[in-house]
Amino acid sequence: MTGSAIPLVEMTGITKTFPGVKALDGVSFTLMPGEVHVLFGENGAGKSTLISILSGVYPQTAGTLMLNGDAVSFASVGDAKKNGVAAVFQEFSLVPTMSVAENIYLGSEPKRGPFTDKGAMRRGAEKLFADLGFPIDVRRSVVSLSRAEQQMTEIAKAIHSEARILILDEPTASLTERETETLFRIVREAKARGVGIVYISHRIQEFSQIADRITVLRDGKLIGTVGVDALSPKALVEMMTGRAIDEIYPTIARKPDGDVLLSIRGLKAWGVGGVDIDVRAGEVLGVAGLVGSGKSRTWRAAVGLLPIKAGSVTLKGKDVTHAPTRRFVGDGVFYLPPDRKSEGLMLSATTRRNIDLGALERDEASGFLGALSPAKLRTITDGIARRVDIPENYMGRAISTLSGGNQQKALFGKGFGRDYDLYIFDEPTVGVDMGTRAALYRLIKELAEAGKAVVVISSDLPEAMNLAHRLVVFSAGRISAELEGDAINEETILASFFSHERPDA
Numbered sequence: 001m002t003g004s005a006i007p008l009v010e011m012t013g014i015t016k017t018f019p020g021v022k023a024l025d026g027v028s029f030t031l032m033p034g035e036v037h038v039l040f041g042e043n044g045a046g047k048s049t050l051i052s053i054l055s056g057v058y059p060q061t062a063g064t065l066m067l068n069g070d071a072v073s074f075a076s077v078g079d080a081k082k083n084g085v086a087a088v089f090q091e092f093s094l095v096p097t098m099s100v101a102e103n104i105y106l107g108s109e110p111k112r113g114p115f116t117d118k119g120a121m122r123r124g125a126e127k128l129f130a131d132l133g134f135p136i137d138v139r140r141s142v143v144s145l146s147r148a149e150q151q152m153t154e155i156a157k158a159i160h161s162e163a164r165i166l167i168l169d170e171p172t173a174s175l176t177e178r179e180t181e182t183l184f185r186i187v188r189e190a191k192a193r194g195v196g197i198v199y200i201s202h203r204i205q206e207f208s209q210i211a212d213r214i215t216v217l218r219d220g221k222l223i224g225t226v227g228v229d230a231l232s233p234k235a236l237v238e239m240m241t242g243r244a245i246d247e248i249y250p251t252i253a254r255k256p257d258g259d260v261l262l263s264i265r266g267l268k269a270w271g272v273g274g275v276d277i278d279v280r281a282g283e284v285l286g287v288a289g290l291v292g293s294g295k296s297r298t299w300r301a302a303v304g305l306l307p308i309k310a311g312s313v314t315l316k317g318k319d320v321t322h323a324p325t326r327r328f329v330g331d332g333v334f335y336l337p338p339d340r341k342s343e344g345l346m347l348s349a350t351t352r353r354n355i356d357l358g359a360l361e362r363d364e365a366s367g368f369l370g371a372l373s374p375a376k377l378r379t380i381t382d383g384i385a386r387r388v389d390i391p392e393n394y395m396g397r398a399i400s401t402l403s404g405g406n407q408q409k410a411l412f413g414k415g416f417g418r419d420y421d422l423y424i425f426d427e428p429t430v431g432v433d434m435g436t437r438a439a440l441y442r443l444i445k446e447l448a449e450a451g452k453a454v455v456v457i458s459s460d461l462p463e464a465m466n467l468a469h470r471l472v473v474f475s476a477g478r479i480s481a482e483l484e485g486d487a488i489n490e491e492t493i494l495a496s497f498f499s500h501e502r503p504d505a
Contacts, residue, residue, distance in 0.1 A: 006069045008033050008165055008196040009054065014063035016049050023049040025220045026063070031165065031196040036187060036210050038228075039200045041217035041240055042433040043405030047200050048089075050217070051167050054198070055087040056080030067165075086163035088154045090170050090404065090431050091341070096143040100136055101125035104157050128156055133182045135292075147339055147427075148174040148291035148459065159186065166190060167198045172206065173430045174338070176290045176459045177494060184210050202433045204233045205462065216240055241435045248438050249466035250445045255282020261422050261453045262302070262333075266311035269301035273477035274311070279422065279453045284444065286468025286488075287457040290497050293474035296338065296457055299424050303328045303335050316421075334420040336411060338427035338457075340404075344411045347400040351390060354399050354410050355381045358417025380417070388413045389439055405436035412443055423447055424455040429463065441467065461493065475499055 009031035016024040024046045031037050039047045053060050056074035065072055067083055074080045077087075094103045101122045102109075110120040125138040134152045142150060151174045158166055168187075172180045187197060187210050199211065207214060207228055214231075216223040216239050223239055231239065237248075258281035267275045272294040279285055289295035300306045302313050304325035312321045315331055328335070337343035345354050359365055359380045360372065367373030385395060388409040399407055408429070415423060425444070429437045444467060448454045458464040464471060471488050473481040473496040481496035 010066040012064045015061050017061045023220050027222045033194040033196055034191045035212045036197045036199050038207055038211045038214040040214050042435050043403030045217040046220040055085055084164035086158040086161045087167035088158050092150050092154050094142045099139055099141055100153050101138040104160050165196050169200045170431045177461050178290050237434050250441055252445045253449050254469045258282035263314040264302055268310040269306050269308050271297045271477055281453045282451045283469040284448050284454045284467050286464040286471035288464045289474030294477040295474040296426055332421035334415040335424045340407055340411050345399055350396055351399045351410050352381055352395040355384050355413045358414030384413045384416045405432040408432050422453045426457045
């Protein structure tokens with residue numbers, strides 16, 4: 001952080017009111033040149049509202065916003081960009097049908113006469129990604145990218161804008177350790193150029209590596225701003241939640257010699273080069289790997305969401321290779337997708353309606369002559385909401401208006417609508433705070449100890465390590481390691497990220 005006395009950003013007494021909700025209540029925040037300032041708080045604390053005001057999404061109801069000592073009022077996101085503010089939000093702003101290069105240069109396309117110089121655009125994008133260390137084919141359309149690759153493209157687009165103020169909202173949520181290290185290098189280089197960075201993350205372990213200060217919000221109010229070394233992670237979580245959280249990762253009892261529920265043999269699919277896995281009842285199988293390693297595609301292919309080129313999938317002793325996803329659901333498999341908004345939830349529907357969808361075929365929801373009973377369905381859904389800790393007054397609200405943590409709880413809730421035998425959680429805690437994480441981890445513990453088979457696919461290495469009884473590591477479309485007990489450690493896992501051969505048993 002430089003010694004400049006004039007902040008890049010000075011927000012004073014910021015209040016934002018929506019109909020019936022005060023999202024921010026007199027919050028003040030400053031950002032200095034060459035500083036990484038973390039915004040920390042639970043989902044719904046007001047972080048996204050604050051950065052939305054800074055980035056021109058909407059104006060504050062009260063309070064002042066100053067940039068470089070001058071009062072400003074942004075009319076739009078484009079207006080904020082003209083003033084040197086670039087934001088990478090959790091919800092991406094990329095055009096899915098356009099290529100990576102076209103998205104990078106959108107609005108600033110190089111010209112050859114009256115025409116767009118696509119060659120220059122491609123070469124410029126390739127150089128940008130090479131400098132950033134992001135391996136992406138810039139000719140690919142955004143819709144064909146994984147969520148992590150889209151995240152990398154958003155970050156590259158923001159860097160390309162040469163902004164003086166960079167906002168990163170959960171930038172590592174879909175990145176693995178390697179991509180995160182690359183991002184941190186980019187952040188440090190930006191700091192050295194005097195760029196101020198507002199950084200939102202729930203991954204406390206990241207703060208000591210890049211942050212200078214941390215501002216904590218709770219229920220729309222400023223709790224305090226501290227130096228990065230001023231508080232322990234435990235104290236920081238307690239400051240965020242207003243209560244003690246003794247344990248984030250629970251100890252999960254393992255069922256010995258559980259039956260094999262799902263068996264995958266020689267599976268080949270796009271990006272998957274031949275995989276063998278057994279999933280057993282009463283255990284948590286962790287799945288780790290870099291972006292593009294095949295860790296998610298394997299499971300999507302296994303449950304019918306991607307085509308299988310070769311190999312077999314057996315569920316409870318029956319061959320289900322090439323079976324449609326509906327059959328897997330009917331046979332007791334619940335798959336939680338990594339992107340809750342595009343795949344998991346009906347955003348225009350209420351929270352209750354979303355949870356209802358998971359319980360429609362439950363016998364207890366039937367009334368006279370087998371017809372669906374709204375009263376019985378409501379009783380079931382209310383019970384699920386209590387189980388996943390969704391407040392009653394949220395049930396009638398459009399789920400799009402809920403915080404990311406409560407949306408994720410509702411997505412988990414859909415999995416409790418029926419009695420499934422196998423739960424596959426693909427990035428189960430993307431973009432949710434530590435308090436919500438702890439609650440979701442307790443649900444995973446509850447499922448495994450009830451004898452269910454649980455698969456946790458995660459780019460968050462501490463999450464995968466601490467929840468797993470057994471952990472498989474993917475590299476280049478194959479399993480490069482299968483670990484248990486003390487062998488599940490960071491050094492071994494990171495080495496396996498770059499190994500293309502699975503060691504002999």
